[in-house]
Amino acid sequence: MLKQETNAQHLWDGIVQYPPEFVEKYIAKGYWQGQTLSDFFIECAEKYSQNTALICGARQFSYADLQQRIDAFAVYLSKQGYQLGDSVVIQLPNIAEFFIAYFGALRIGMRPIMSLPAHRHIEVSHFIGQTNAKLYICADKFMGFDYRRLAHECLKRCESLQRVIVVGDAGDFDAWPETDQPQMHRVVPPQLTARHVAFFQLSGGSTGTPKLIPRTHDDYLYSVRASADICELNQQTKMLMVLPVAHNFSMSSAGSLGLFYAGGTLVLSQDPSAAACFALIKKHGISHAALVPALAASWAEAVQKGQENIFPRLAVLQVGGARLADALARQLTEQYQCRLQQVFGMAEGLVNYTRYDDDIEQIISTQGSRISADDEIKVVxxxxxxxxxxxVGHLLTRGPYTIRGYYNAPEHNRNAFTVDGFYRTGDLVRINAAGNIIVEGRSKDQINRGGEKIATEEVEQVLNQHPQVIQSALVSMPDSMLGEKSCAYIQWRIDGQDPSQTRLSMQLRQYVQHYGLATYKIPDHIEFVEDMPYTALGKIDKKALRQRLAAAHIL
Structure with a gap:
């Protein structure tokens, strides 16, 4: 076996720990079972060894196959010198290598950062810098974007980054290693506990670049197991993974990890379109799928236009990531005979589900109820x-799988958490008599574009750097497909250029894109104004700007 370093004290640096009395309570109640995520998958692989774990295009992996490849990748990482506490940014699309990289890194005590395919060099270099990540794992290309160019940019910007591994055509970088041969050696399990941080999820980023969310083995696995039980997953479950695999919804609600816990089969799709996914649902006998509202609307529209109604084929369709409109929920359930489960949660912790035995009005018009009796919820x-x-008020929460602080962010934590450890979610909600949550909006200045969160301040800061922009304001506008999209109001400095708004809008979008922000942050609509409206406190009046949109019938 390959040896690991044993000094784990540095693993607590930058981490806000759960208070001892809560640790004792969560262990005593059986929420925290002392199992690491690596041991969790080893147990799954032993229990369901011959079951099909994963289908990725023409490739198919049993649990034993996947376990062998994870072991091989862990040995490879160890031989490269990586060890306990080292960080790795994983940015892969929906392919099998994501799970091999994720569990392989965990096997030697590395801490993955779950970057999404939409992130660009601004975000990825931030993740690397925040964690001093030594390794970056990416695809060669996906959806027309070349991640090798991004990797070159990160190597220039990030001193800690030592190596890049590319799945596909590696170019100048290290190629994805062969993992299909049994290994002569296995790595020694790292010296850590299940209360240590396993990996980093990402916040929605209401104040700029996403914050890092430190999820422990204990807290995450409680959420996974409880979710799998609520969602009634089993060995016959076949789950279609359409949303990005690294997203918290995709991983744990109940997601891929919940599916592995139950011994079912995960079918990966890189194409979320109705045409591609309907074919997979029929080919593989899919029983479960999870979508954001925009995709659910797209699939419903495809049925409306004549494609086969596949919704009754599913045992359940989960919809989450953003508020599902009651009208669409009713259409899915009543018109298309869909068994719907609403999911409302956050990568920081708290997750709510409508239950299968809820009455239909609760399923249509609420976002569910908490996983645990010890999910403490306040509306203030x-x-x-x-x-x-x-x-209606601000949602605060704490509990056995909700973090007590973002990673290495003491100033932000002072505002994001109460003194007694409640997380300020930024959601405006109300709770009905049945105990279910109804999401009414956001208190944070954030746009939820089809489940992708856009911090308005971050985009405004980029727009304001353009030499002809006097000032900008990004506001949300309703959208039938995405739920919300973005509109940038621009106070423009005239310098004799072609005043065509179409040309100027294109120029600004290209500017934001070239700056390096994620593509979903590029403004969907741009309005040019001579002056901005202001509040009594001298701030740009975004409420007035949204009213202008409505009055102009742009919505």
Missing amino acids: DDEDQELPIGE
């Missing part, structure tokens, strides 16, 4: 005073 006013049942 602007002064943090609790509100009566049914009133």
Whole structure:
């Protein structure tokens, strides 16, 4: 066996730990079982060794096959000198190598950062810099974007980054290693506990670049097991993975990890379109799928236009990531005979599900109820005073799988968490008499574009750097497909250029794209104004700007 370093004290650097009394409570109640994510998959592979774990295009992997490849990749990483506490940014599309990289890194005690395919060099270099990541794993190309160019940019910007591994045509970088041969050696399990941080998920980024969310083995696996039980997954479950595999929804609600816990089969799709996914649903006998509302609307529209209604084929369709409109929920359930489960959660922790035995109105018009009796939930006013049942207020939460602080972000944590450890989610909600949550909006200045969160301040800062932009304001506008999309109001400095708004809009979009922000952050609509409206406090009045959009019938 290949040896690992044993000094784990540095693993607590930058981490806000759960208070001892809560640790004792969560262990005593059986929420935290002391199992690492690596041991979790080893147990799954032993229990379901001959079951099909993963289907990726023409490739198919049993649990034993996947375990062998994970072991091989862990040995490879160890031989390259990586060890306990080293960080790795994983940015892969929906392919089998994601799971091999993820569990292989965990096997030697590395800490993966779950980057999404839409992230660009601004975000990825930030993740590397925040964690001093030594390794970056990416695809060669995906959806027309060349990640090798991004990797070159990160190598220039990030001192800690030592190596890039590319799945596909590696070019100047290290190629993905062969993992299909049994290994002579296995790595020694790293000296850590299940209370240590396993990996980093990413926040929606309401104040700019996404914050890093430190998820422990114990807290994450509790959420996974409880979710798998609520969702009634089993060995016959066949789950279609359409959303990015690294997304928290995709991983744990109940997601891929919940599916592995139950011994089912995961079918990966890189194409979320109705045409591609309907074919996979019929070919593989898919029983479960999870979508954001925009995709659910797209699939429903495809059926409306004449494609076969595949919704009754599914045992359940989960919809989450953004607020599902009641009208679409009703259409899915009543018109298309879909068994719907609404999911409302966050990568920081708290997850809510409508239950299969909820009455139909709860399923259509609410976002479900909490996983655990020890998910503590408060709905408060602007002064943090609790509100009566049914009133709209700010959602605060703490519990056995909700973090107590972002990684290495003490100043941000002072605002994001209360002194007694409740996380300020930024959601405006009310709770009905049945205990279910109804999401009414966001209190943070953030746009939820089809499940992708856009921090308005981050985009405004980029727009304001353009030499002809006096100032900008990014606001949300309703969209029937995405739920929300973005509109940038621009106060423009005239310099004799062609005043065509179409040309100027194109120029600004290209500017944001070339700056390196994720593509979903590029403004969907741009309005040019001579002056901005202001509040009494001298701030740009975004409410007035949204009213202008409505009055102009742009919505």
